[in-house]
Amino acid sequence: MKPKAVVLLSGGIDSSTTLYYALNKGYLCRVLVFNYSQRHVREINSAKKIASLAGVDYLVLKLNFPWRGSALLDKNAKIPLGKEDRKEIPSTYVPARNIIFLSYALSYAESISASEIFIGANAVDYSGYPDCRPQFIRAFQKMALVGTKAGVEGKGIKISAPLIKMKKSEIIKLGAKLGVPYEYTWSCYRGGKISCGRCDSCILRKKGFKEAGLEDPLWKK
């Protein structure tokens, strides 16, 4: 029997590649998608499409964030445009977002007896988020081992972030090999009908495809 895994899918390049990576490794995957009233709610449709194309069951979970604190949640805030070399944590940071996402994944994984959670966190071409770093994943792993029945009575649930040290171009090359349908992924932080091409996320995507020597199929659709 295949080992079970919960895969967090946002509909972007990293999480979609992570899903195909986990499938390729032989896991029976269950996809978890979050609707947290993000401005770029369009990515949820991308996530559903990607999961369907991969032939994987998905669950869309509505999360409430009644407090502000991020340009990704606040429709009146400006999305920062293309500052690649900043050192500060950007305004699109959502307080404890990945912590909440992974906590739900842990609950779901434990309830279906999955042995692993896959998350597309990436610390190289990332936008400065503290909850995308290897030390965060390691700390969450330790906490998950002592805080769950699965960890206390069994081997616990493994948190895997296979892309965490890869460059965007390397992720895209890997995904292209695995057959990820990138034309259906969504990266833009702004809520428009087409990608803006100017926000942090769009710029990272462009750069990634360029460095990978591949054409972004998003623009061919």
Added chain:
Amino acid sequence: MKPKAVVLLSGGIDSSTTLYYALNKGYLCRVLVFNYSQRHVREINSAKKIASLAGVDYLVLKLNFPWRGSALLDKNAKIPLGKEDRKEIPSTYVPARNIIFLSYALSYAESISASEIFIGANAVDYSGYPDCRPQFIRAFQKMALVGTKAGVEGKGIKISAPLIKMKKSEIIKLGAKLGVPYEYTWSCYRGGKISCGRCDSCILRKKGFKEAGLEDPLWKK
């Protein structure tokens, strides 16, 4: 200016005592209550009442747990009755519940620049939950430091579980001194109009008041 704190309040004895403890320590408290479709949804009304009596602002957050995995969520499952000396984790365990609760508290605390989170977790008279133990709180604390902006750019948010090593009777004695209105707290796991007096939680409460040498005002109402 008073330091700000987020207090998790379920409406039971431990969390209510924790709220009064934090207020007594001089914190400006913001209360977070979770509605996760628990069978004993009545405790939410108790939590609101306690927060109001304490003169503290509260926020009730609806959480979705679409998966099963606990007798506290599944209306068809039996609530276990009074086995005090068990070693197994009981069926009322909700996968990763405190992990999710603390993650939300972390997000809320960060968004309002609170310096501390108070949780009424207790590891002595507890029902065998892994996420109520000191080692869990410590591991969550470490994870919270590396996974948030508050931890990376500042001193981070402290996770305090002041009752974690206290016996139920000691908690009740402390709460009585602090003026906690125990007549409005709710402990019973079952969804009835009055406490069943027979579930784990009711039995712990009875024993606690008895050992504290106090009368439970719940039964005087």
